[in-house]
Amino acid sequence: xxxxxxxxxxxxxxxxxxxxxxxxxxxxxxxxxxxxxxxxxxxxxxxxxxxxxxxxxxxxxxxxxxxxxxxxxxxxxxxxxxxxxxxxxxxxxxxxxxxxxxxxxxxx
Amino acid sequence: xxxxxxxxxxxxxxxxxxxxxxxxxxxxxxxxxxxxxxxxxxxxxxxxxxxxxxxxxxxxxxxxxxxxxxxxxxxxxxxxxxxxxxxxxxxxxxxxxxxxxxxxxxxxxxxxxxxxxxxxxxxxxxxxxxxxxxxxxxxxxxxxxxxxxxxxxxxxxxxxxxxxxxxxxxxxxxxxxxxxxxxxxxxxxxxxxxxxxxxxxxxxxxxxxxxxxxxxxxxxxxxxxxxxxxxxxxxxxxxxxxxxxxxxxxxxxxxxxxxxxxxxxxxxxxxxxxxxxxxxxxxxxxxxxxxx
Numbered sequence: 009x010x011x012x013x014x015x016x017x018x019x020x021x022x023x024x025x026x027x028x029x030x031x032x033x034x035x036x037x038x039x040x041x042x043x044x045x046x047x048x049x050x051x052x053x054x055x056x057x058x059x060x061x062x063x064x065x066x067x068x069x070x071x072x073x074x075x076x077x078x079x080x081x082x083x084x085x086x087x088x089x090x091x092x093x094x095x096x097x098x099x100x101x102x103x104x105x106x107x108x109x110x111x112x113x114x115x116x
Numbered sequence: 117x118x119x120x121x122x123x124x125x126x127x128x129x130x131x132x133x134x135x136x137x138x139x140x141x142x143x144x145x146x147x148x149x150x151x152x153x154x155x156x157x158x159x160x161x162x163x164x165x166x167x168x169x170x171x172x173x174x175x176x177x178x179x180x181x182x183x184x185x186x187x188x189x190x191x192x193x194x195x196x197x198x199x200x201x202x203x204x205x206x207x208x209x210x211x212x213x214x215x216x217x218x219x220x221x222x223x224x225x226x227x228x229x230x231x232x233x234x235x236x237x238x239x240x241x242x243x244x245x246x247x248x249x250x251x252x253x254x255x256x257x258x259x260x261x262x263x264x265x266x267x268x269x270x271x272x273x274x275x276x277x278x279x280x281x282x283x284x285x286x287x288x289x290x291x292x293x294x295x296x297x298x299x300x301x302x303x304x305x306x307x308x309x310x311x312x313x314x315x316x317x318x319x320x321x322x323x324x325x326x327x328x329x330x331x332x333x334x335x336x337x338x339x340x341x342x343x344x345x346x347x348x349x350x351x352x353x354x355x356x357x358x359x360x361x362x363x364x365x366x367x368x369x370x371x372x373x374x375x376x377x378x379x380x381x382x383x384x385x386x387x388x389x390x391x392x393x394x395x396x397x398x399x400x401x402x403x404x405x406x407x408x
Contacts, residue, residue, distance in 0.1 A: 013221045015279045016355055056275060057221050071383075077348065081357040084282070090362050097372050098346060101379060 011059050014051055019043050025059035071105035078102075122294060128266045129300055130307055139211055141166050142204065146309055149200055159200060160192035163207070172210045173203065180385040181232045181254075182247050183239070198247045201311050205251035208308060212261055220264045220271075225350025227254055228389050229382075234340030236378045241368040243332055252317035252333050253340045255310075257352060259300030259318075260285065263293075278354045285353035286322060298322055325363040335367040343375070343382055 010024075019042055027036045027050065035053065036046065042058075050058070078099055085091035144162050148154040164170050170191050177194045178186050182202075188194045195203055213224045234253030238246035264271040270293055277288035289296040298319055305315035317333035320326050321341060324334035342358055344350070365372065 011221050013275065013351060013353070015275050015353065016222075016351055051276065051279065054272075056272065074347070081346065081348075081355065084284075084356060085359055088359060091357070091359055094360060094372065095357075097375075101376055105383075 011057055014047065014056050014058055017042055017047050017050075017058055017060070019047070021058075022061040023058060024061045027055055027058060029053075071102040071109060074102040075099060075106060125267060125270070125293060125295075126303060129262055130303060131266065139166055139169055139207065141169060142207055142211070142308075145200075145204060145207070149204075156192060156195050156200075160190070160195055163191045163203070169207065169211070172214075173206050176206050176210060177203075179228075180388050181228065181235055181250050183235065185388075199245070201314065202247045202251045205255055205310070205314060208310075209251075209254045209258065212258060220261055220353065222351030223257060223261060223353070226344055226352045227257055227350070229344035229347070229349040229386070230254070230256055230337065230340045232340075232385055232389055233343040233378065233382050234336050236381045237336045237339045237343075237368065237370075238332075240374055240378050241332070241336070241370055243336070243368075248313060249317075249333060249336045252314050252321075252337050255314060255318055256301070256321045256337050256341060257297060258304055259297030260353065262304060263289075263297060263300055267293075275353065283354070284356050284358065288354075296322070322358070323361065324367060325361050331367045335361070335364045338364045339368070339375070339378075343378065346379075347382065347386065349386060 021042045023036060023038055023040050023042070026034050026038045028034050035055070036050070040046075042060075078095055082091060082095045085095070141163055145159055148159050148162065163173065173191065173194065174188060176182075177188050177198060178184065182198060184197060188197060191203075209227065213227070231250045231254035234256075235246050235250035238249035243249060263274075273292045274285065274288045277283055277292055278285055281288070281291075283291065286296045286298070298321065301318035301321075302315065304310075305318050310318075313330045313333050316327050316330040317337045320334040321337040324331055324338045327334040338358075338361060341352070342360055345352060345357055348355065365374075
């Protein structure tokens with residue numbers, strides 16, 4: 009379980025805890041999957057933190073996951089040639105790490 | 117009118133002094149440091165009086181962030197090894213974040229991660245006293261925490277702007293407040309009499325090329341922030357990579373490929389620093405390791 013700011017909540021994440029109002033009244037139950045509409049509604053209700061299942065937003069040492077996240081992280085930097093170069097380098101770095109991990113697992 | 121808002125906001129932010137957040141110890145330590153005849157023993161004695169704080173400081177300095185994992189057994193030892201500036205920075209960050217961690221979810225992890233990455237960058241660039249660089253990383257987003265507590269309504273509006281307009285936190289701060297946490301950092305650093313190295317790193321970690329005196333500190337934190345965001349360890353309030361200053365690597369005399377070993381080191385130590393939570397239950401300073 010992980011507590012994350014609503015600004016980082018994504019459709020598809022599952023709630024690890026029910027969301028309640030300050031007075032304890034439940035709004036959304038545990039186990040419910042977040043949708044775009046639901047996130048917007050929570051936002052308008054002033055909910056700023058949610059508990060989600062797993063650690064979707066946490067540190068990831070898993071290089072193949074890093075490779076997949078690069079496009080998302082750099083989404084507003086695609087027009088910057090310097091950052092495109094940096095991103096390409098990171099992609100190469102994490103891809104090699106992922107391949108090394110896979111090889112290690114294969115042996116193990 | 118805009119200037120008025122800024123003055124009001126600044127006043128509110130700086131009234132943090134009145135909050136019970138910063139331990140009295142810090143004032144006493146600052147006073148002692150001003151006196152050139154003060155001994156390390158005297159400073160250590162003052163800090164050690166606050167047992168909970170001492171335990172937290174020892175936990176932090178024994179984490180891999182500072183490069184002496186599990187080897188610092190007393191506050192005096194920490195002062196000798198890391199210097200008073202690092203210890204003051206650790207006291208400020210642990211005290212402020214302790215009470216305010218809830219104000220901004222994920223920011224503590226982001227800050228500790230940035231401290232680790234900044235220290236690794238400083239070591240890679242063969243800079244002297246890398247621990248001081250780490251503490252710059254630890255404090256780099258302090259302005260965000262203080263704003264969250266002192267200006268909760270505006271803080272909420274910044275978060276909403278991040279989400280609705282897909283902005284980075286700094287951009288949203290500028291849109292909502294008219295200034296960013298970098299500016300707040302500069303006020304806080306002056307207010308707490310932090311050394312100029314830490315002040316410049318805190319104030320210019322987004323624009324290291326503007327640093328007049330200590331560009332290496334600002335550039336190291338700039339890269340540290342970039343790395344912790346790439347790994348998405350914790351959260352600085354948004355989920356975007358920050359644009360790198362084209363001069364950041366140059367200032368440190370590093371190449372892009374030099375970052376590879378920094379990334380290696382970061383990934384390696386990440387699991388361990390993830391457990392540095394500063395819960396006060398561990399009062400035994402001899403426990404050494406940050407994670408059990």
